[in-house]
Amino acid sequence: xxxxxxxxxxxxxxxxxxxxxxxxxxxxxxxxxxxxxxxxxxxxxxxxxxxxxxxxxxxxxxxxxxxxxxxxxxxxxxxxxxxxxxxx
Numbered sequence: 001x002x003x004x005x006x007x008x009x010x011x012x013x014x015x016x017x018x019x020x021x022x023x024x025x026x027x028x029x030x031x032x033x034x035x036x037x038x039x040x041x042x043x044x045x046x047x048x049x050x051x052x053x054x055x056x057x058x059x060x061x062x063x064x065x066x067x068x069x070x071x072x073x074x075x076x077x078x079x080x081x082x083x084x085x086x087x088x
Contacts, residue, residue, distance in 0.1 A: 042084055 040084060
């Protein structure tokens with residue numbers, strides 16, 4: 001019986017730690033003193049390059065053309081936002 005309760009406590013400890021971290025972060029949110037948003041320079045790896053150069057040079061870009069990115073066409077070769085869009 002003692003082994004079972006010890007293994008149960010060990011398996012629940014990461015979950016308990018996660019709950020404590022979430023409660024503390026929600027209860028005491030960090031307020032930034034910075035009034036301007038940070039600038040991110042991205043040099044176009046495979047996870048963030050959406051073909052903006054093609055659209056920037058004036059070549060036609062076929063669908064999906066980024067239609068779901070804030071409900072307007074962006075000239076991207078992907079349909080939707082990327083991780084960098086959520087960071088900015």
